[in-house]
Amino acid sequence: MLNSMIKSKKNVLLYLMVTLLPAIVISYSLSIEKIEKYDNTYMSTAQTYANYHANHIDGFIRETVSRLDMLATLIEINPYDLSSVEEVLKRTHEKDVRFSGFYWANPQGDLLIGTNELTSPVNVFDRDYFQKAIKSGSYTISPAHIGRVTGRFIVTIATPVNKSSEVNGVLLASLRIDKIEEFVLNQVEDETIIVMDDTGQTIMQTHSSPIDESSYHYSYDIESVPWSIHAHVQPQENNLFFQVFLTNFGLLLILTHILFLVIQYFLLKKQVKMEKKQNELQKLELVENLAASTAHEIRNPLTGIKGLIQLLSEKYTDQKDQLYFTIIQEEVKRINSIVSELLLLGKPTAHTLKKCCVNDIIKEIEPIIKSEANFKSVHLCIHYSNEELPILCVKDHLKQVILNLLKNALEAVNSGGKVIIYLEQHQNECIIKVIDNGIGMSQDVLKKVFNPFFTMKETGTGLGLVVCKRIVEAYGGKIKIQSTVGQGTEVKLNIPLAIKDS
Ligand SMILES: Nc1ncnc2c1ncn2[C@@H]1O[C@H](COP(=O)(O)OP(=O)(O)OP(=O)(O)O)[C@@H](O)[C@H]1O
Ligand SMILES: [Mg+2]
Incomplete structure (x- = not known):
């Protein structure tokens, strides 16, 4: 119960860790990155617009000023002939709608004539733009103010008219801001x-709606x-961050879920493998225990049965009857061999290991294995090593190993087949190979x-x-098996050599 709770x-x-967290973190950082890109795009759009319109207004003003300069040059010819100056101003006023009026002021600031009638005498001497125009000898522009006649924003452009480096008067032109708009x-x-x-006063705005806080803004001086x-640019998308975040999050959630399933699959596979291994170990342990406790008990009565059958036969x-006795004897022999194997399975480590030479051990069992091979008409070949191949082992156990492997090889080949036992030393190991050209696996x-x-027999x-x-x-x-169906099998044992004098 506790275990399953911890597991869940x-x-x-x-x-x-695998799905939600990475999906949130990655989609958040991706969204921030994308929003930054959007920000830069909108910002550069706002900059382009601001630059574009600033250049246009600048061009417009410069063109207007150069017109006024031309007019001033015309007046410059005869500034004292007021009626002809008035005539020129009136004609220009009628033709050019950008201007709401032209005035001609003497250097003292008195407006002498104007295209709009002056009800009372007006003096502009104390105006900043007038002073600057007189002093600098070039045009000045007044701050924007509401025109008395038009009721709209206007600016006054003051252009001094010079005759032989002396200001003879100032041409004042009221420029209509609505025309610039x-x-x-x-x-x-x-x-x-x-x-x-x-002064920070808005003198024109192209859209009357209030500026949204989310808009991108860039400003230029003209x-x-x-x-x-x-210039204010309104992003086309609302809640852009959430839109981008949700799209990324959705996609990442799918991806991380796939990843999670793959991880789960591999974990499950690993668990199944572990459980299988554990099962095998338990099985082996059970066999070991069973072998240790019962093998001896079985062997003793078995010897009695064997003797009695011999007597009876x-x-x-x-x-x-003789046929029955041979069968019984064969079966007893089989039980005996199973019990011997069970005994070996018991605890091989419990025996004291002695230094024996593999070459010698094989030589000892050579007659038995040779006769087995002859009996099955199998060609057996033993390649001894030039080295002695000393290893620490229990002689009988190693014999059993070789016999088991040889038995398998002989059972795998048909008569006329070939089995090779190969002994050699490789570095610090004794190599024993049992090779057959039998049915393979x-x-x-x-x-x-x-x-x-596990048996196929x-x-x-x-x-x-x-x-x-x-x-x-x-x-x-170590024991390693290589096999190909229909071609044969090679079982290779690597056993560490006994260190000299040990
Ligand atoms: N040299 C071989 N060629 C082909 N198959 C083999 C070879 N050695 C082992 N096998 C396969 O491996 C299985 C297990 O072999 P193992 O020696 O453990 O048991 P077994 O030979 O079936 O029975 P026994 O306990 O009598 O040896 C065999 O049943 C056989 O299918
Ligand atoms: Mg076998």
Whole structure:
């Protein structure tokens, strides 16, 4: 119960770590990155608009000023002939709608004539723009103010008229801001353009709706007038961050879930593998315990049975009885061999290991294995090593290993087949190979051959290779099998050599 609760908590944690958390973190940082890109794009759009309109207004003002300069040059010819000056101003006023009026002031600031009638005498001497125009000798522009006649924003451009480096008078022109606004409106797309004078007063705005806080803003100063232009670009998408975040989050959630499933799959696979291994170990442990406790008990009565059958077979010489006795003896022999293997499975490490030379051990069993091979008409070849191959082992156990492997090889080949036993030293190891050209094994069978009781034979116990592995590993060695169906099998044992004089 506690275990499963911990497991499910772990699973939830893994789920959060693999799916939700990375999805949130990655989509958040991706969204920030994308929003920054959007910001830069909108900002550069606002900058382009601001620059564009600033240049246009600048051009407009410069063109207007150069017109006034031309007019001033005309007046310059005869500034004292007021009626002809008035005539020129009136004609220009009628033709050019940008101006709401022209005035001619003497150097003392008295407006002498104007295109709009002056009801009372007006003096502009104390006006800043007038003073500056007189002093600098070039044009000046007044701050924007509401025109008395038009009721709209106007600016006054003062252009001094000079005759032989002396100011003879000042041409004053009232420029209609609404005409500049019209000019700007013709060029505007979605952006909102606001023009402010140097006092911060808005003198024109292309869209009447209030400026949204989310809009992108860029401002420029216009060169020819002390005005600044502000371009506002409204992003097309609302809640852009959330839109981008949700899209990224959705996609990442799918990806991380796939990843989570893949991880789960591999974890499950690993767990199944571990459980299988554990099962095998338990099985082996059970066999070991069973072997240790019962093998001896079985062997003793078995010896009695064997002796008695021998006696009975001598007593009952009838041919049929003799057949039964041989079968019983064969079966007892089989039980005996199973019990011997069970005993080996018991605890091979419990025996004291002695230094023996593998070459000698094989020589000792050579007559038995040779006769077995002859009996099956199999060609057996033994390649001894030039070295002695001393290893620490229990002689009988190693013999058993070789016999088990040879038995398998002989069972795998047909008569006329070939089995080779190959001994050699490689670095600090003794190599024993048992090679046959028999039926071979599929990969599926190969995976199972070391499982206790796995057998493909009718009379097999499935303990032969288990015993070999157990013994070889008890000597610190390894067992490896390579096999190809229809071609044969090679079983290779690597056993560490005994260090000299040990
Ligand atoms: N040299 C070989 N060629 C082909 N198959 C083999 C070879 N050695 C082992 N096998 C396969 O591995 C299985 C397991 O072998 P193992 O020696 O453990 O048991 P067994 O031979 O079936 O029975 P026994 O306990 O009598 O040895 C065999 O049944 C056989 O299918
Ligand atoms: Mg076998």
